[in-house]
Each structure stands twice: as structure tokens, then as C-alpha cells.
Amino acid sequence: MNIIEILLIAIVILLAINIIITIMKGKNKSDEGTREELIKFGTKLETIDPLIRSEFSRSREEISSSAKENRDELNATLDKFSGKFTDSVKDLNEQQRQQFKDFGDSQEKIRKDTEDKLETIRKTLEDKIKNLQDENAKKLEEMRNTVDEKLQTTVEKRFNESFKLISERLEQVHKGLGEMQTLATGVGDLKKVLTNVKTRGNLGEIQLDTILSQYLSTEQYEKNSQIKEGSLERVEFAVKMPGAGKGSKPVLLPIDSKFPIEDYQRLMDAYDKAGRIEQKELDAIGRQFENSVRKNAKDIKEKYINPPVTTDFAVMFVPTEGLYAEILRRPGLFEMLRREYMVTVVGPSTLVAFLGSLQMGFRTLAIEKRSSEVWEILGAVKTEFGKFGDVLEKTKKKLVEATNTIDSAGARTRAIERKLGKVQELPEAETNKAIENFPDNEA
Template sequence: MSDGLGAGVWGLVALAAIAIAGALVLMARRGRGADGGDLLARIYVMVERESAARLAEGEAQRGRLDQLRAETADRLGTMAQSLTRDLAEARLMQGAALREIAEASARQIEAVRATVDERLHEAVERQMQTSFQRVLEQFTAMQKAMGEVSAMTAQIGDLKRLFSNVKTRGGWGEAQLRAILDDVLPAGAYEANRRLREGSSEVVEFAVRMPVKAAVPPLLAIDSKFPTEAYERLLDAVERVDAEAERAARRALETTVKIEARKIASKYIVPPVTVEFAVLYLPTDGLYAEVARIAGLMDEIGRTCRVLVMGPGLLPAMLRTIHLGYVTLALEERTDGIARLLGATRQEMLRMDGVLERLARNASAMSSSIDEARRRTRVVAKQLRGLDGIDPDGVPPVGEDVAGPGETEFNGA
């Protein structure tokens, strides 16, 4: 900064010297005489003085600039020391704040870690308990399923033993047929183990009473058959994909069903005790389906033996038809009863009409008597009103004519 001021002062001095030199040159050109030397001397003196003044002023300015430089340096040193001190204090405060923040963060992180560890521990324990409980439940269910499988295996063995015995197999079919009859027909609509011929020991398993108007309604014989041997051979051949064995098993099943149908026709179709046909019941739908698949078998049995072959899916439909016949018969009986009731009601209405007619005549006579009594009551009331304001000696004796025009005479009758 001082170097710049010094350069400016020296520049001004140079400009002044140049100006004075120019002036001297001009004056030397205009006048060259004695006065000219004095003038030059004076000018030189003025220039010297001016230069000295300029130099003194430059020195003074240089001194002031040096003083200003020293003061500026002192102020800058003071400011640097203050700034350094402030920066050190700020650094200390910042370090303390950072330590506090770090400590607080460490405490929060520790708290979060403890909370996370606790919750994670609880979650793990809960998950382990749930998983263990699920494993126990699955193990219990597996044990139960194994027990059910064992029980099912025992039941299958029982069923095999049941179906291997002809007597027990027939009893099972009879029980199933009884359940269907009980479920569809009304109470008392069938008989079990009914003898159809006099002096015969043959009894049909079930005899259904037909819903007809008769003193002794005819019966429908239903007998259950379960030819499991031929049926099992057929299933085994189908499973082994043995076409020849399958055809032989079907022929055996066809022969067995025909034989059983002929037995039912000869034993249990006894008109007029029974209807003109009977029913051969097969206890399983699978067996019925295999019999129905044999071409022409059911038509031939129905035509030659008058026997209907039915399974668990078809027999209830026929029994519901019979039940509907019972409902129709009951409605007809109720209709006859209602007709008789209406006839009796008509007779009673005619008698009631006569009674009402006599009652009307009596009511008419009673009405005339009531009107006559009312007229006589009015006459008596008028005579009693005439007593007000009349001398007792002037009262006419009872029985005289005191009636006014148009009124009936009161004679005490």
C-alpha cells in the first residue's frame, strides 16, 4: 500500500518538473536578456522549493504510511490472536459437543440393542413354542391317524370276514334294505319275514303292502341277494386287465343273477296275495352297475321272471312312489269323510231352518203382544198425568172412557 502511495508522489514530482522545464523553455524562447536570467533563477528556486516541499510531504506520507502499516499489522495480529483463540474455544466446545453426542448415541444404541435383543429373544421363544406346539399337534394328529388307519384296517378285516360268510353277508343286505324301507315308507307299510303260501316254509324278507282300496291289499315281495364271489372275480379280472377272465366272470355273474331271479319268481310271486312282480335287491351300487352293464340281462329277467333288479340308488325312488300312493289313498279317504260330513251338515241345516222358522213365528206373536202392552202402558201413563191439578171428586172411576181420540180404551184387562 505504501509503495503505491510513494509511486504516486514521485509521479506528481516528475510531472511538475516536466511542466517547469516546459515553462522555462518557453520563456527562454520569448526573451533572451538580463531579465531572463533572473526569471530563470527565480523559477529554479521555486522549483527547488516545490520539490523540497513535495519531498517533505512524501516523506511525511511515507511515515504515516509506515505508521498505518504498523497499526494495521498490530490490528491484524490482534485479530489473528483473537480468531485463533475463538477457533480454539470453538474447537474445544465442538469436541465436547461431539463427545456428548457420541455418548448419547452410544447410550441410545445400547438401549436399542437391549430392546432388540429382548424382543428378538421373546420372538424366538414364542416361535419355538409355536413350532413345538405345532409339532406336538402334528404328532398327535399323526398318532390319531395311525390309530384310525389301524381301526380301518381292523374294520376292513371284519368286512372281509363278514362278506366271506354267506349268512352274515345276507344279514347285512337285509339290514340295509330294512333301513331304506324304514326311511321311505310310513309305519306299518311292510312286513318282515312274511309267509306268502299256506303250508309253505318259504318266507320273503320283506313284503310291502300296496296302497289300494281292498279288504286285503296285495303285497310286493322284496328279497336281497349279494353274489360277492362272482363280483369279486370280476373286479379282480378288471384290475389285472385280463379280458378272458373278465368275460368269464361276467358270464358267472349273469348266471347267478338269473338263478336268483328264478327262485324269487317261483317262491314269492303268488297272486292274488302278491302283485304280478317282485324285486331283487342288490346291496351295492357297484354290483348293480355291473349287472346293468350286462346287455339284455335285466330285460330278460323282467320279461321271463317278472322280477325287477334294483340297487340302493333306484329302490328308494320306487318306494317313494308307493308312499305317494299311500298319501293319495289317505286323501281319498279324507275326501269321502268330508263328503259324508257335508251331507250330515246339509241335513242339520235343513232342520235348523225349520227351527228358525218356528222361532220367527213365535217372535212375531211376541212382538204383537209387546206392542199391545206398550199401547196400554201409554194409556195408563196419560190417565196418571191427568191426575195433576184435578179435584179428587172429579176423577172418573177406573174403567171409564178417558182415552183420547184414536187411543185404545184401558179396562184393566
């Protein structure tokens, strides 16, 4: 459908709308008027119809002519474009063919060059690898011979050393068996010793004495010290602590060794059988161990704590770290001993640290006591230093006088040398003869 047909349809629609509007406006008029209007409208339509048909015919002819011209022009353009496109494609194909040919020639040349270079590299590598293999084979042969020689020597040496070592070890094993027999005898004796309460006490006392003697001087502690007058009880050791005032007696710190080995050993055996005994039995053994430790602490408190002769606390030494660790492991036992019995438990390493802190305190007090003496010595040094300044001043004057005297002697010496320079010198032979004939004062 072209534009003219659309316009005609639009005109018809407008006329129909006009008729409808006219009809609606003329409702009150008579039917006769309406009929006349319709007749007029029909006459107009008959007049317009030939015009429309004529216009339709002319439009179709123009459109047909225009379409034919457009088709002819389009065909001419397409033919022209097809010719140019064909020529361009031919040129492009020719260029690509030439480029492909050039590229193929270049690739062939590169391939040949690469093959030549690779062949050269291959020959070079083969020669070098062959030389390297020959050298390696030669060196490996030399190394093999050297290794064989050294290996033979080393094997013989090691064999002789191993045989000697085995002989020595067998001798040591034989000797060790004898020592083990002796050790077994000693262990039996030690077991007998440890089963004796008094002997165990002596063992702890000896260990305590050894530690104290290593970290304190003999003036800083007492052995078997009597704490209470009229009492036969004596503490094993008492460290002398400085008194409160100058000239006052030292305050004693009681240290006593305890070794409840039966209860401790029973507890260790119970730990080893933890999965084979009931928890109640294990708890009972633990309570028995705690009671034994508390009994020892109570004994120390009642016998050895006596303020102001002693400190208001004492130290209980246990000779093994395992026993000390077990006391610390029991909940509240260590704190209860300090709170109720005023007793502090220490093991060997803890005692060493404790004595180290005491030794530092002793040194601090000694420095404080000596501070006044040091001040007096510094005053004397100041006085002597003033006198020393006077002596230095006098020495300086003497040195100046000596320097002046030496300068004067040097001037006189130079004057004498100038005088002697005018004297005729003797020949060397006569000089030696004169020296030989010079009278000897010692003759």
C-alpha cells in the first residue's frame, strides 16, 4: 500500500466522520433535510471517484517508472562494484600469493640455516662430550685406583682399630661386670642405710652441710646449735643473721633436714600402680605422706623456733628434688606448713637460691657497716693528697733547677769543644801509641 492509497483512505474516513457528526447535529431536523444531505454527499462522492481513480492511475505509472529507473541504476552500480571487487580480489590474491611465496622462501632459508647451525652445534657437542667422557673416564680410573688404595689402607686400619677397640671394650665390660657386682653390694649397703632412720638423717645432714659450706663461710653459720637454754635439743644448722642494732647478737635461722623416705617411697609405688589400685587407697597413702611432713614441721617448730634468739620461722631441708616437688604438688600443703608451723620447705636447688640471696644481704650489710670507715679513709686520702701536691711543687722546682744546671753544663761543654778544636790533632798511629802509654790508674 503506497502513500496515495493511505491518503484516500484517510479522506474517506474523515468524510464518514463528518457525516456522522452532521447526523448527530441534525437529529432535531426533519428526515427530509437528512435525505437531501445524503443526496448531496452521494453527488460529491460520484464527482470525487473519477478524480481518485485518475490520481491512482497516474501514481502507479510514476511509481513504476521510478522503480524501473532505480533498478537500472542499481544494476549498473552493482555491475561496476562487482568489476572493481573482482579486480581487488585478484590483486589481493596475487599479493598474498607473492607474500606466501616470499615467506616460504624465507622459512626455507631459515630452516636451512638452522639445520646448518644445529649440525655444527651437534658436532661441537659430540666432540666436547667425547672429550669430557674420555677425561671423566680417565679421572674416574685414577680416582678408583686411589680409592682402592686408600680403601684398602683404611679398611686394614679400621679393622685393626676395631679389633683393638673390641678387645678394649670386652676388657671394659669384664671390668664393668666386676664394678656392677661392687655396685650391687653398695646398693645393698645403701638400702640398709636408708632403712635406718638415724642413718637417713645423717645423710640429709651431710648434704645440707655440703651446700652450706659451699655458699657460706664458717663464721656465718653454726653446727648443732643450742637454741633454748637448758634444753638438750640442738638444731643441725643455724645461720647467723645480723642483729637489729649495732653490737647486738646475731639472730639464728634454724635449718634442719628431714627425709620421710618410707611414706614417700610408698606414695611413688602407689603412683606406679595408679591403674591397678583404687583411688581411695591412693588418697590414703597421700594423706599419710602429708601427715608425716606435717609431723616433721611441727617437730621443728616446737624444738627450734625461739624468738628473739631465733627468727620467727625455720627452714626444713629435704635432700631430694623429687620429695620437694611432691610437697609442692600436694594442694595447700606448702602454704599450710608456713602458716601453721612457720616452716619453709626447701630442696637442694631452692636452698642454693635461698643462700645466694642471704649472701647478697650479708654483703650489703657489710658495705653499710664499712661506709663510715671508708669515709674516714677518704678524708685521710684527701689530706695526704694535699701534702702530695706540695711535694710535687717542690719536685717541680728541683727539676727546673736540674734542667738549668744541665743546660749550663751543655753550654760549657760546647765552649770546651770549641777550645779543643783549635788544638792540633795527632795522627791515628801516634794517638793509639799515646793511649797505650797512658798511665793506668789501677796499676
